[in-house]
Each structure stands twice: as structure tokens, then as C-alpha cells.
Amino acid sequence: MIYFHLPGLFEFYDFYSVFLPLFREHREYFYDWCEIGSIYGAPADCLWGGGRAGFGECNAKVVLKLMNEYNISPRLTFSNSLLREEHLSDKRCNDLCEMFYKESKAQSGIIVHSDLLLNYLKNKYPNFYFVSSTTKVITDFEEFKSEVDRKEFSYVVPDFRLNKDFENLEGLTQTQKNKVEFLCNxxxxxxxxxxxxxxxAVSRKNLGENQKEHICKSPTVEKGYRFSEAMKNPGFISIGDIENKYVPMGFSNFKIEGRSLGSALILEFLLYYMTKPEYHINVREEIYLDNMLDLF
Incomplete structure (x- = not known):
């Protein structure tokens, strides 16, 4: 079984409230070898948040109710890399942890960057599982391997530039491979x-610190995110790669990014990675014709 970890826990509640019933009731539309491993995200401007800022407006109780209904693991994205001791007492973040710790049917996870936060949460909420964030930007394979070997983490998301380092990836033990979660797109x-x-820069923004706007230096930045461009990226993992390369090598966890991209693009990702081609039109019709959902 392949597990996809999907974006937008707080950001795309309306979308998932339509998609998840479809995924359950029409399982024939989707590959029988894939499952939803988790849905991740954080409320907008969450102090401990990282990776993206300003996205995620849905009420936490409503979000958790949906995850419980479908028995899906919710993950809180608390990957701020610049946390200090005084930030650990933040009431909003602690209340979120308390709620997801006590009320989630499936085991909740936390995506972390800061060891300070990791140690705090591990001691206070020992039944959470922890994911080492790709925001650490670990591009050296031996350093990544050491991260995988850390007992604190159930999963480690490598920098996407390690995605095709097959020679080194092949050499991992099966226990190590089970902990690797590749960022696909x-x-x-x-x-x-x-x-x-x-x-x-995102971490500083979430902390409310004044700073100059970060200027992306990518030669294609003016185009914004385009899935067609992502597919040309040397680190892109296609559905064919998953079936023909990663699965035979023993890997089973794949992360899809997109918390800031809008629900229309999320649908395209789920069509590409999870939906049988002959049923793309069926899924699109079900989503597009739902009067309660406004794709953006």
C-alpha cells in the first residue's frame, strides 16, 4: 500500500469535505494500492507554523471532526525553525496540541523543524508521532541518513534534491526506507x-518579526506554481516513478505539497497521483457539480 500525505488540513476543509466522501463511496475510481496517510497543515499565522504563512482559516474542531469521521491522521505543521524558549508557552498552539492529542481517533502527528519544540512536545504529548520537516533543507545524504536514524522521528521528509539519489537510497535498510517520505511535486x-x-523568512513572519520581504531568485518565479513546470523538475516524482522505481525499492510514503496553491490545483494533484485515468472525468464532475464547493 502506498500512502499519500496531503496538504491543506485547515486550508482546504471545504474541498476535503467533498473529496473524502467520494474517496470512500467510489473507491473504484481510485488506485486500489493507494491510501491517504495523513492530511497536514496549520492555522493561518500560527506562531509555531512554518513552510507557509497566512493560509488556513478553518476552525480546528470542525477540521478534527472531519478527520475523525474518515479516521485519517491529522498532522499539525509546526515547522518554524526560529523558535525560542518563550514561544513554547503560546496558548493557541498548546490548545491545538491538547485538542488533537485528546480528541483525534487516528494518531495525530506533528511536523517539526526545531529540536527545542520537538523535546517540549515529546515530553508533554508522548503519543504524538513526529515528522522531520523538509524545511531543514538537508541535501547531504549522510546527514539525511543520520536524521532518518533518529528515534524521535517516525518519518523524515528529505530535500527534494535527494529524490533521485537512487544509489544511496537503494542502500538504506528496509526500516530506514519505511521512514522516508518523499516530496513529490x-x-x-x-x-x-x-x-x-x-x-x-516564513518563520519570522509567523513570529510577527519585522523583516524585508524575501525575494525568490528562481528564474521561473514570475510564472508562479504550475504543475506542468513541476513535472519538468529533476526532483519530480511521477506516478510512473512511484510504481516502477520507488515501490520496488521498498518505499511507500509520498508527500504532496500545495497548502498555498488553491483547491483547483489540489484536485489536479489528486487526480494525477490517486485517480485511475478513466475516472478522472467522474471525479471532476462530482467535485465541480457540488454546489457547496467553490474551487479557486
Missing amino acids: ECCWFGCKDRKNCYE
């Missing part, structure tokens, strides 16, 4: 040397 410039600064 990154559109960031493969040659970017400023990725860590980009994530740190």
Missing part, C-alpha cells in the same frame, strides 16, 4: 541555494 528551482533563507 516541488516546483522550486532545483539549483536554488536560498531555500533555507526562504523558509526562515
Whole structure:
């Protein structure tokens, strides 16, 4: 079974409230070898948040009710890399953890960057599972391997530039492979040397610190995110790659990015990665014709 970890826990509630019933009631539309491993996200401007800022308006209780209805693991994206001791007492973030810890049917996860936050949460909420964030931008394979070997983490998301390092990936043990969660559809410039600064800028924004706007230096930045462009990225993982390369090698966890991209693009990702081609039109019709959903 292949597990996809999907974006937009708080950002795309309306979309998932339509998609998840479809996924359950018309399982024949979707590949029988794929499952939803988790849905991840964070409320807008969450102090501990990282990766994206300003997205995610849905009420946490409503979100958790939906995840419980479909027994899906919710993951809180708390990957701020610049947290200090005084930030650990943030009431909003602690209340979220308390709710997801006590009320989630499926085990909840936390995506973290900061070891300070990891140690705090691990001691306070020992039954969470933890995911090492791709915002660490670990591009050295031996460093990545050491991260995978850390007992604190159930999953580690490598920098997308390690996605095709097959020689080294093949050499991992099966236990290590089970912990690797590949980021499939990154559109960031493969040659970017400023990725860590980009994530740190988001972390500062979530902390409310004044700063200059981060300027992306990608040669294609003016186009914005386009799935067609992401497919040309050397680190892109196609559905064929998953079936023919990663699965035979022993990998089973794949992350789809897109918390800031809008629900119309999320639909395209789920059609591409999870839906049988002959049923794309059926899924589109069900989604488009739902009067309660306004794709954007």
C-alpha cells in the first residue's frame, strides 16, 4: 500500500469535505494500492507554523471532526525553525496540541523543524508521532541518513534534491526506507541555494518579526506554481516513478505539497497521483457539480 500525505488540513476543509466522501463511496475510481496517510497543515499565522504563512482559516474542531469521521491522521505543521524558549508557552498552539492529542481517533502527528519544540512536545504529548520537516533543507545524504536514524522521528521528509539519489537510497535498510517520505511535486528551482533563507523568512513572519520581504531568485518565479513546470523538475516524482522505481525499492510514503496553491490545483494533484485515468472525468464532475464547493 502506498500512502499519500496531503496538504491543506485547515486550508482546504471545504474541498476535503467533498473529496473524502467520494474517496470512500467510489473507491473504484481510485488506485486500489493507494491510501491517504495523513492530511497536514496549520492555522493561518500560527506562531509555531512554518513552510507557509497566512493560509488556513478553518476552525480546528470542525477540521478534527472531519478527520475523525474518515479516521485519517491529522498532522499539525509546526515547522518554524526560529523558535525560542518563550514561544513554547503560546496558548493557541498548546490548545491545538491538547485538542488533537485528546480528541483525534487516528494518531495525530506533528511536523517539526526545531529540536527545542520537538523535546517540549515529546515530553508533554508522548503519543504524538513526529515528522522531520523538509524545511531543514538537508541535501547531504549522510546527514539525511543520520536524521532518518533518529528515534524521535517516525518519518523524515528529505530535500527534494535527494529524490533521485537512487544509489544511496537503494542502500538504506528496509526500516530506514519505511521512514522516508518523499516530496513529490516541488516546483522550486532545483539549483536554488536560498531555500533555507526562504523558509526562515516564513518563520519570522509567523513570529510577527519585522523583516524585508524575501525575494525568490528562481528564474521561473514570475510564472508562479504550475504543475506542468513541476513535472519538468529533476526532483519530480511521477506516478510512473512511484510504481516502477520507488515501490520496488521498498518505499511507500509520498508527500504532496500545495497548502498555498488553491483547491483547483489540489484536485489536479489528486487526480494525477490517486485517480485511475478513466475516472478522472467522474471525479471532476462530482467535485465541480457540488454546489457547496467553490474551487479557486
